[in-house]
Amino acid sequence: MGEEMHDQAGGPMTAAVDIQGVTKRFGDVVAVDNVDLEIADGEFFAMLGPSGCGKTTTLRMIAGLEFPTEGSLKIFGEEVGTLPPNLRPVNTVFQNYALFPHMNVLDNVSFGLRMQGKDKRESAHAAQEMLELVQLGGMAKRKPDQLSGGQQQRVALARALVNKPKVLLLDEPLGALDLKLRQDMQNELKSLQRELGVSFVFVTHDQEEALTMSDRIAVMHDGKLLQVGTAEELYDQPVNRFVADFIGQTNLIDATVFDADMIVLANGTKIRAPNPYPAGDKVAMSLRPESISIGHVDEVPEEFRATSLTGTVSDVIYLGHSHVYTVNVDWMPLEVRTNATPTSIKHEPGSEVAIWWDRRSDWVVPDEGHGA
Amino acid sequence: MTAVATPKFEAANERKKSRRGFFLALPAYVYLSLFFALPLLSVVVYSFAKRTSTGGVALEEWNIDSYTKLGEPIVRDILLRSFTLAIITTVICLVLAYPFSYFLATRKASTRNIMLVFVMIPFWSNFLVRNYAWRVLLGNDGPVSRVTEGVGLGETTILFTPTAIVLGLVYGFLPFMILPLYAAVERMDWSLIEASRDLGATGMQTFRKITFPLSLPGVIAGSILVFIPSLGAYVTPQILGGGKKTMLGSYIVTQFLTARNWPVGAAVSTVLMVVMLGATMLYFRKGGRTL
Structure with missing residues (x-):
């Protein structure tokens, strides 16, 4: 919505994700209504709104799990609107983690590399390294159902990050965790994002979570994008009643x-x-x-x-x-x-x-x- | 009153609970023991018994002659033929049923129910009648033959061949493959397939690495449900195979009724049961518990 992109370096830059006039209809239902949105490279970006507001559908369109009805969707300048998910340089951390129950943790994490044709030892090595990064080095041989919710969450994170995505998509990844764990994971996600310098696009209905973690936040309601801005901008200068009421x-x-x-x-x-x-x-x-x-x-x-x-x-x-x-x-x-x-x-x-x-x-x- | 909870009281209470469970199950235990376990046991016992000269069974001079008889070429051929036809039937059912079940599981609920009814419809008429219907269809002057003659392919002569038997078995047992497969695919977590695609797998890779392994309990359950009745089938080989090539079912009947050699009949039955037991155990090993 006419929001200028943050550009620390000062020069012109390509948006990590560039959504222009995107609409998604399911039958008669307009899930996403003519949304324009730019997400910068290296940004921690949150999409915030109540359930059914279209934030998850927007994320799924970036992932390629849904195709837009209308509009243009670019990832680093390349039009990807109708590209299947396996051909996009993005990876997703799913809401329920979607870990493969018949594979152990290491096979889960190396899955993406194996599918890209990387050799088995090399993939296992990279996967093990990524598991160390999320502090699960010792869990490689376990099956997902032998892990706690927080550990499963980290495996899902490692499984996505090991592919070195240009954009990481997270669909309410902390929703299933209890409060204490959620706060720890918020900090961890934030520092991981800083360390890797990759754009994180984060969907949540929890305004506090969005305020805590994000560089910028998009507030959605009824399929429409209401406002994009920093936590301070949204809190101090909401554009309408809904945003004022929803944030804080x-x-x-x-x-x-x-x-x-x-x-x-x-x-x-x-x-x-x-x-x-x-x-x-x-x-x-x-x-x-x-x-x-x-x-x-x-x-x-x-x-x-x-x-x-x-x-x-x-x-x-x-x-x-x-x-x-x-x-x-x-x-x-x-x-x-x-x-x-x-x-x-x-x-x-x-x-x-x-x-x-x-x-x-x-x-x-x-x-x-x-x-x- | 003071608290009276003691380990002794707790243990007694646990015993009482488990006793109550036993009494609830008692009628079923008695019924199964009398009419299932006992006859089954007698089959096993008879297989080690001695055949009297008049065709009766003497429960003495225990031996394993009946089992060594299974190694004779005639019996071995029958075993081999039955296994081969049962395996072919199972594979054909699997290949036909998997895509259908997948299609079914991805429809909306109302469509699914209608299609499931269609799968069940053949069960509404008698199995014997349906087999005779195939005999008419495949017969020398049946409609199938007339069509092939009409287009210049000559007479259809598959009636009374192993092909006809397999055809009849596939027709008869296909629903037993479809239903567990459908249940397995329908229950699958579709976000796993999305995750696989998201991680760079193509549709085909996703099927090989995720969909198929996760539907394996359904594949095994369906295969067992088709393989076991195919192996012991009697009606279909008799009607569509014309009884010319004897299969296990026919052989067992012959041993009991015609040859009056109950120990051999019992031995073949025992072997069949062991095979079924093995298959069932394999199923539970492969995570069938979750079905």
Whole structure:
């Protein structure tokens, strides 16, 4: 979506993956709807969205496991849209790992090299080396069902990487792992990617995972690509309600544009919120719970007068490091998250409070892309 | 009350549980012992018994004469012929059934069910009747012969030949090959095939390295289900082979009913059972458990 490619070297470069106007239909269902996307060489790229948003279909089209209905798909400048998977310079780590159950770990990992006609000893050697890299050197003779989920995941990774793909595709590879293991694997994947310098294209529905690992993230919904950007760009400058709501937690407050600097909320309150939309437009203001301050009604600092509201605390949850308040302003509840320090005052349910925020931390999005 | 859990109590409870299981299975045990194990055992016992001069069996003077008789040229030919025809039948069934099963397993559910019904339809009529139908089809003035004559290929003379027997056996037992093969292919994890293609294997390589090995339990199960009844077949060789070339089934019947040599009949039956047992064990070795 008009996003310029990151290019550390500064010179012109060929995209690792270049998708232009790609649509995929299954019968009447449009799984992927006119997507344009460029993924740079050496980039850790995440495709993020709820299930059914088209992210996996997009990945499968890059792998060659589905063919686009329309559009162009290039890998390092070469059109591959209708090339079968075995002729593409990419490899995939499947969601359920798809390890061959009748082969031992070493044969699984050397499979790709053998299929390319490499000789048996050479393939076994390379496979063993790759197994060492993922710390499974001692497991070569085991069968996949004798490994734990995390180990199977590493074998799948080794099996793909041993072929030296130009792009590695990962389809929710951490989805089946428990939380602790998932966090370890996130770090490992990230450092592996840095070490190898290969583009990783990573599909996930877990926004936290995407934020943690990726250089850039594409957010998809209903087959459409909504926004591509760094974690910060998506978090601070979402293009619409859906992205604002899907990335992190946020309060979405319906409003109408008053002028370039002000919006009017549902109860008529004017709030300072710079925006590029014409006066009278329906918009929503995204306000992150952690960027809101809370205090007594007469405590609002002078400079935040234009970005403040009053309300009643209806609920407060103590999380150790923070308090999460639900504050009812006239017409809707807002979530407010404050750091809990020994000196901070806890506002009990029922108390009248004021909330305020820095005007740089609200963000106005057009009133579209409902649902999540 | 205080806690009373002790190892002794636990062990007693386990015993009680396993006893309950035994009583549940008892009727089936009794039935199988009386009507299956016992007759089977008597066949084995008879094969070592002595044939009396009047054609009866004397349970004395135990010997292995009946088994040495299996080495005689006549019996050896029969064994060889039966094995050959059973193997040919199995291979033809496999070659016909595999592509069909694969095709079937890749259709959508509704299509599959209709096609499976088509596979079953022959079972709705009597096996004997179907064999006689083949005899009419293949006969001298049957429709097949008339067609070959019509196009100038001359009379069809395959009735009462081994070819007719194999034809009849393949026709009769093909569904037994299709069903386990279909079950094996249908249950396969298709992401493995995608993974294979993704790792650079062509369609043919994927079939050789992934699809076929993973469907092996189905291949073996189907082969056993076709091979064993083909080996002991009686009806088809009798009707389509005309009984001219004796096969194992016919030979056993002859020994029991005509030659009145029960020990030899029993010995051949025992050999057949051992072969079946071996095949079944091979199947379980090859991961048939998972079927």
